Amino acid sequence: MKTPKRIEPLVEDGLVDEVLRPLMSGKEAAVYVVRCGNELRCAKVYKEADKRSFRQAAEYQEGRKVRGSRQARAMAKGTKYGRKEQEQNWQNAEVAALFRLANAGVRVPTPYDFLDGVLLMELVTDGEGDVAPRLNDVDLLPEDAREFHAFMIQEIVKMLCAGLVHGDLSEFNVLLGPHGPVIIDLPQAVDAAANNHAFSMLERDVRNMAEYFGQFAPELRFTKYAKEMWALYTAGKLTPDSVLTGEFAESEDAADIDAVMEEIKAVLADEEMRKARLAAEDEPDS
Numbered sequence: 402m403k404t405p406k407r408i409e410p411l412v413e414d415g416l417v418d419e420v421l422r423p424l425m426s427g428k429e430a431a432v433y434v435v436r437c438g439n440e441l442r443c444a445k446v447y448k449e450a451d452k453r454s455f456r457q458a459a460e461y462q463e464g465r466k467v468r469g470s471r472q473a474r475a476m477a478k479g480t481k482y483g484r485k486e487q488e489q490n491w492q493n494a495e496v497a498a499l500f501r502l503a504n505a506g507v508r509v510p511t512p513y514d515f516l517d518g519v520l521l522m523e524l525v526t527d528g529e530g531d532v533a534p535r536l537n538d539v540d541l542l543p544e545d546a547r548e549f550h551a552f553m554i555q556e557i558v559k560m561l562c563a564g565l566v567h568g569d570l571s572e573f574n575v576l577l578g579p580h581g582p583v584i585i586d587l588p589q590a591v592d593a594a595a596n597n598h599a600f601s602m603l604e605r606d607v608r609n610m611a612e613y614f615g616q617f618a619p620e621l622r623f624t625k626y627a628k629e630m631w632a633l634y635t636a637g638k639l640t641p642d643s644v645l646t647g648e649f650a651e652s653e654d655a656a657d658i659d660a661v662m663e664e665i666k667a668v669l670a671d672e673e674m675r676k677a678r679l680a681a682e683d684e685p686d687s
Contacts, residue, residue, distance in 0.1 A: 402420055402421065402422060402423075403420075404419075404420045405420065405431075405433065405446065407446045407517065407518065407519055408420055408433065408435070408444055408446065408519055410516055410517050410519075411435075411444065411514075411516055411517075411519055411521065414516065416437065416513075416514055416516065416521060417435045417436070417437055417442075417444065417521070418435075418436050418437060418438065419435065419436040420433050420434075420435050420436075420444070421433070421434045421435060421436055421441070422434050424443055424532060428448075429447065429448060429588070430445050430446060430447045430448055431445075431446045431448065432444065432445050432446070433446065434524060434532075435521075437513075437521070441524050442513065442521060442522065442523060442524050443510075443521075443522060443523070443524045444519050444520070444521050445519065445520040445521075445522065446518065446519050447492050447518045447519070447520070449518075492515075492518060492520075492588065493515075494587075494588055494589075494590060495520065495586075495587045495588035495590070496512060496515045496520055498565055498587040498588075498590040499512040499520075499522065499587060500512055501563055501564075501565065502559075502560060502563055502565065502584075502587070504563075505559055505560070505562065505563035505641075506559060506641070507556050507559045507560055507563065507584065508556060508580075508581070508582065508583050508584060509583065509584050509585065509587070510522045510523040510524075510525055510583060510585060511523040525576045525578050525583045525585075526578065526579070527577070527578065527579060528579040533576040533577055533578045533583065534576065534577055535572065535573055535574070535575065535576055535577070536549075536572035536573075536575045536576075536577055536582065536613060537572040537573050537613075539577055540617075541614070541617045542617065543617050543618045544618075545617075546614040546615075546616075546617035546618040546621070547614070547618050547621065548581075549577075549581060549582055549614060550610060550611070550614040550618070550621050552581055552582060553575070553582055553610050553614075554607070554610070554626050554630075554645065554647075555641075556582070556584060557570070557603070557606060557607060557610075557626075557630070558630055558639065558641060558643060558645070559641045561593055561603065561630060561631075561634050561639060562634075562639055562640060562641050564592060564593050564594060565590045565591065565592065565593060566590065566591050566593050566596075566599045566602050566603045566606065567584065567587065567589075567590055567602075567606050568589040568590055568591050568602045568606070569586065569589045569606075570584070570605075570606035570609055570610065571606075571609040571610075571613065571675065572609070572613040573678055574586035593634070600627075600631050601667070603627050603630075603631060604627040604628075605667065605671060606627075607626050607627035607630075608627070608671070609671065611624055611626075624647035624648075625647060625648060625649040626645055626647050628649040629645050629646065629647070629648065629649045630643070630645060632649070
């Protein structure tokens with residue numbers, strides 16, 4: 402196929418030999434299967450800010466470093482330059498998170514290079530050599546659901562030990578490779594120590610995993626891994642090898658009604674986001 406203009410610099414620099422086919426196109430990026438020597442990889446081309454849904458919520462930006470005061474002011478004012486800087490910061494966050502997590506042993510696509518808004522990384526395949534499906538596209542046996550859920554909890558622990566929370570983890574951004582789940586889509590990853598929303602995002606990530614795998618093994622919906630791992634993390638006792646129970650002793654103090662209502666609202670909001678994402682997947686990309 403004809404080389405997309407955004408990938409041409411990678412071809413010129415010898416990073417990509419040939420663009421074979423488009424893999425997927427979403428609201429924030431388009432992904433292509435490319436040949437690099439004898440290997441197949443994928444190139445994630447981030448869409449320009451004015452050509453995609455710009456959904457960089459403030460809670461994700463909290464705690465992220467900005468190059469200088471000028472950039473920070475422009476981003477705060479929402480100027481054209483500021484939006485460009487915010488866009489670059491958003492893309493760089495995913496690249497940095499991928500390298501950081503890969504080095505920490507988290508199962509993510511191996512990142513290779515990042516040039517002019519194009520991320521070159523591993524193409525995750527299934528056991529037959531085809532592109533790996535998302536968890537949302539597969540049905541599981543109860544024993545497989547339990548195994549994969551336990552694996553994902555351990556990967557979330559590794560991420561937290563590396564100082565990061567995915568922030569948008571669900572069955573839509575986990576691929577099922579030949580050796581198990583692979584975590585993708587990390588531009589919204591947050592610093593666990595610097596972001597005040599980190600725990601609520603961690604809870605949501607863990608809850609999404611419990612709800613998805615709980616479709617096949619219902620008992621998983623009642624686990625409390627987020628509170629358990631966060632308590633260990635804040636106490637400085639969490640390690641990649643920490644053995645978790647999925648249980649957590651709640652305070653015996655009177656229930657905080659407002660907190661309970663907020664949690665209910667969060668669950669409902671997550672469900673609406675899930676439905677919206679499903680609807681978006683069915684829409685033709687403009």
